[in-house]
Amino acid sequence: METSHLLIIDDEVQYSELTKEYLEMRGFHVVLKHDGVAGLEAFKTTFFDLCVLDVKMPRKDGFTLAQEIRLLNEHIPLIFLTGQSLKEDKIKGLMLGADDYLTKPFSLEELYLRIKAILKRVKVQEKTREVNVFRSGGTVFNVQLRELQVAGKNCKLTSIEAKLLKLLFENENAVLTRESAMKHIWGDEEYYREYSLNVYISKIRKFLKEDPSLEILNLHGEGYKLISKVHQ
Amino acid sequence: MIDLSFLTDAMDGNVVLAQKFLGIFKSQAPKQMEELKSQLAQQDWEAVSTTAHSLKTQFAYLNLTQLSTQMEVIEQLADNQQTATIYSLVEEANHNFLEILRTELLA
Numbered sequence: 001m002e003t004s005h006l007l008i009i010d011d012e013v014q015y016s017e018l019t020k021e022y023l024e025m026r027g028f029h030v031v032l033k034h035d036g037v038a039g040l041e042a043f044k045t046t047f048f049d050l051c052v053l054d055v056k057m058p059r060k061d062g063f064t065l066a067q068e069i070r071l072l073n074e075h076i077p078l079i080f081l082t083g084q085s086l087k088e089d090k091i092k093g094l095m096l097g098a099d100d101y102l103t104k105p106f107s108l109e110e111l112y113l114r115i116k117a118i119l120k121r122v123k124v125q126e127k128t129r130e131v132n133v134f135r136s137g138g139t140v141f142n143v144q145l146r147e148l149q150v151a152g153k154n155c156k157l158t159s160i161e162a163k164l165l166k167l168l169f170e171n172e173n174a175v176l177t178r179e180s181a182m183k184h185i186w187g188d189e190e191y192y193r194e195y196s197l198n199v200y201i202s203k204i205r206k207f208l209k210e211d212p213s214l215e216i217l218n219l220h221g222e223g224y225k226l227i228s229k230v231h232q
Numbered sequence: 233m234i235d236l237s238f239l240t241d242a243m244d245g246n247v248v249l250a251q252k253f254l255g256i257f258k259s260q261a262p263k264q265m266e267e268l269k270s271q272l273a274q275q276d277w278e279a280v281s282t283t284a285h286s287l288k289t290q291f292a293y294l295n296l297t298q299l300s301t302q303m304e305v306i307e308q309l310a311d312n313q314q315t316a317t318i319y320s321l322v323e324e325a326n327h328n329f330l331e332i333l334r335t336e337l338l339a
Contacts, residue, residue: 012286014256018249056285083289105292109244 004119005029005047009039009065010054010081022108028115036060043069044138044151045213047230048076049122050115055082055089066096072152073140075133077118081106134169136228137213141165151210160185161207164200168216168226177223234336235295242293257290258337265329268306272322280318281310299328 006028010016013034020030031046033039037059043051051069055062066078079100080093093101100114134141140149146162148155157165163185167176182193201216201224208214217225236250243249264283271279288303302325309318 012289014260015253015290018243018252018256022244022246022249056282058282083285104289105238105242107242107244108246108249112244 003027003029004049004115005031006050006052006115007031007033007039007042007046007048008052009033009036009057009062010052011035011057012054016054019108019111023112023115026112036062036065039065040068043072045211046138047136047213049119050077050079052079052081052111052115055080055093063092063096066093066098070097072138072149073135075122077122079111079114079118134166136169136172137211137230139208139211139214141169148207150208153210155207157207161200161203164197165204168204168224172226172228175219175223175225179223181223233296234332238295239293253293257294261287261290261329262333265326268322269326272319275315277310277313277315281307284310296332299325299332302328 006023008016008019008023008030010019010032011034016032016034020032023030031042031048033042034057036057039051039053040060053062053065057065060068062080062082066080069076069078074097077099078097079102080098081102081104082089082093083104090101099118102111102114132142132144134143138151141147142149143162143166146157146159148157148165164181167181167184178194178197179189181197182189185197186193201218205216208216213229215227215229217227219225236254239253240247240250243253264287268280268283268287271283284303284307288300288307291297291300291303302321306318306321306325309315309321
């Protein structure tokens with residue numbers, strides 16, 4: 001089974017190491033940050049399956065952070081951790097689209113089970129719909145809307161750019177041959193398309209340059225390979 | 233009284249993690265109590281709130297409910313800058329904490 005990647009942001013530096021240690025023992029890959037600013041930076045550059053956010057933190061509180069994360073990725077599951085048992089805080093968290101809410105002191109097993117349940121639910125939802133959104137590192141690509149978001153910046157793609165990027169993502173870390181790309185995009189493999197293909201690849205490279213985790217390689221005589229350094 | 237069974241349950245029965253928690257608590261909490269007093273002297277209410285918030289949770293994991301409740305009240309008073317009773321509360325909490333430290337943690 002593929003390891004799920006979690007981002008935990010909690011200002012309790014030493015205690016949160018115990019949470020990380022426990023969740024890693026249960027098979028997750030965990031990145032731990034201790035304030036909202038560092039947490040947001042990590043979120044922009046790495047792909048995560050779920051975020052666990054402490055509410056009361058210096059520099060940027062968990063609620064503000066959740067709003068900023070949601071702007072980058074509206075589907076990422078969020079769990080809030082809080083020392084507050086205030087009803088208003090729970091409501092605020094849920095209004096921000098939190099998938100769950102745990103009040104300290106909480107049991108590590110309960111946190112694990114809740115994470116597992118949310119990830120299971122998300123996977124079922126993803127299986128039941130066609131993949132229209134690709135995510136990797138700090139990049140989100142919505143095929144249907146032809147919208148590309150790289151490190152928090154949005155741009156709209158043309159129809160051909162979107163088709164090409166979709167093909168690259170579908171063949172992530174594998175070879176996309178020039179013939180296959182041309183056939184999918186233009187329906188033929190005419191030689192004069194090759195120049196256009198190069199131009200579109202260059203444009204997509206420019207779009208992705210702000211995300212260091214993604215790179216398009218030229219494979220001489222073969223085609224292209226979209227390399228994702230996330231999860232490697 | 234410190235209840236380690238509550239902490240061990242919270243750590244999913246993992247005694248090693250519970251012992252690590254206790255080790256962190258023993259080194260961190262006394263320093264934070266000292267910081268709390270100095271933050272109070274400087275009337276740095278944001279820092280008082282942050283420190284009380286942290287201590288509240290640590291005490292709760294050890295099932296030290298009275299101290300946890302005291303920290304919760306201190307945090308709320310600091311957040312609302314209602315400072316009339318906060319000094320005596322911190323003094324009382326510090327006294328309770330030192331007693332627990334002396335009789336249960338350092339014994």
